[in-house]
Amino acid sequence: MAMVLVVAVVDYLTGVEISVSLLYLVPVCWCGWSAGRRAGLLVAAASAAGWLAAVLLESGPTEQPWVLVWNTLTLGIIFALVAALLATLQSTQANLEAIVVTRTAKLGREVAERRWAEAQLRQAHAELQSTQMQLIEAAKMEAVGRLAAGVAHEVKNPLMTLGMGAEYFLRRPPANADEATLLQDMKDAVHRATTIINLLLDFSKPRPLQLAPEDLNASVENALGLVRIQLLKQHIEVQRQLQPDLPRLPLDRTRVEHVLVNLFTNAAQAMPSGGTLTVRSELQQAADASVGPAVILQIDDTGPGIPHEHLPKVFEPFYTTKPPGQGTGLGLAIVHRILQIHGASITLRNRPGGGARATLTFNPQPTPLS
């Protein structure tokens, strides 16, 4: 309003000039843009009134008052239109800005949702792949089982004939030393073949577990006792880091000790010129509270580690890196199988500092597989 008054005074002082009259547009525009439509229209009316006042003061009463009224009204309408237009423009711009802000926020949410969905999809894909691998593994084991049972019958009968034949001749005085050696070799060969067939049968069709609450540390000590001579012979030092107050685990002790002897023997074979065998047990809280704590057993050796390309295959039946005749390729497969039917698991990795580490995870309340 002050601006309108100033313009009216200027208008009066300078005479009624069209160029000066245009100055009324300044408060009209400013008010229409910044103060809204209603204030703009008020200032437009005030401007028209200011203009009329300036004209009347300057030229006195007119002989054609209707012309003056007409001009005032026209000017007022023009000012009102300008104010309304600017107010509408300003409001539209504000609306647009609000829409942009809303849409940007929505887009941000959609991008976040998409990312979350992609992460879910990746996780589902990984789970699917893992399930697929397990199914393939199970199918493979089933095939091995069928094959083993079929082959066993066909092979064990001839083996018995061969073994009995060798024993018959071994009981008689040999013609020479070579004959005796050959016969003993035959008997040993039958024995080796029998061991492999029996391992294969046990692997493919495991006996039911005889579960009882057991102290895992005691089983570790028993298994270490069984391999003590081998460890001494190879100058392997044993370091025990066993947590004393572990909960008792539902285990088939004989078979778990079989697993441990197998793993200790493997570790010893990796250190033919001596080293350190470290056995560590501890109760570990799981990240997921609903899962409950797990008992972890780690077996570390200071050997050369396992070549990277062998790592994915070490638990496969018949996979061996030992020379022909020296390994059945069933040792770790049976270890894996025995732990699996206990509801436990095993991983084999190379340690960053050198050597290999077997990590066994036992659940104190597992659901052993039947």
Add this chain to the structure above:
Amino acid sequence: MKRILIIDDEASITRSVKLNLEALGTYEVHQENHPRDAVHTACEVRPDLILLDVMMPDTDGGEVAARLQEIPALKDTPIIFLTAIVSNAETQGREASIGGHDFLAKPVDLAALTEAIESHLNP
């Protein structure tokens, strides 16, 4: 001399077992390779112990054992089952399920076989 009857459809097995056991000098061993004739042969031989294969064509070891035990004279004759379809570990505890008879996994070595035989004949 104790009489032993071995019933197995594979002649090479009955022959090798017979030769080995007879070489020990304390057993008289008879063999039968046709499970259908097993009861007839057993009635003739009157063995002190029977070695019986489990998986045979037509008639399996379990069926033969049941028929043998129907004969009053053979009712108490101990039977040692020989099987090729299980491992050694699996045979442990299985005798309970087949009426207290022994259960040996093929291939059986002579020492294990004579030990099982002796545990019945000279307990």
